[in-house]
Amino acid sequence: MDSQNILLKIDIEGDEYDIFNFILKYQNNINCLVIELHNIDKHSNEIENFISNFNLDLVHTHVNTFSNKDNITLELTFPKHANIYKYKWDQ
Numbered sequence: 001m002d003s004q005n006i007l008l009k010i011d012i013e014g015d016e017y018d019i020f021n022f023i024l025k026y027q028n029n030i031n032c033l034v035i036e037l038h039n040i041d042k043h044s045n046e047i048e049n050f051i052s053n054f055n056l057d058l059v060h061t062h063v064n065t066f067s068n069k070d071n072i073t074l075e076l077t078f079p080k081h082a083n084i085y086k087y088k089w090d091q
Contacts, residue, residue: 007032014038020050027055033078036064040074056080 006029010016016037023033033056037047051058056078064073 004029005031008034010035017043017046020046024050024053030056030078031080032056033076035076035078037074037076038071040072051076054078057082 008023008030010019010023010033012019016035023030033054037043040047058076058078059082060075060077062075064075067073
């Protein structure tokens with residue numbers, strides 16, 4: 001892969017775990033990753049390992065509104081250029 005500016009959106013209905021190693025191998029080419037993870041209760045160790053080895057910061061999580069107790073689905077966003085503020089916003 002020659003490009004260093006890839007936005008990768010993954011929504012492959014449960015097969016995302018099969019490509020975690022591919023994503024990690026080419027992570028330096030990825031500018032932003034948006035990924036939907038199915039059955040997170042069955043893959044928690046794989047998810048934790050992936051996040052800890054992926055070099056972009058996790059800045060957004062969202063439980064998919066179509067999830068159910070038999071298939072809890074989580075959406076994650078990892079951008080390369082994100083400003084993460086560690087202070088509380090005043091309302």
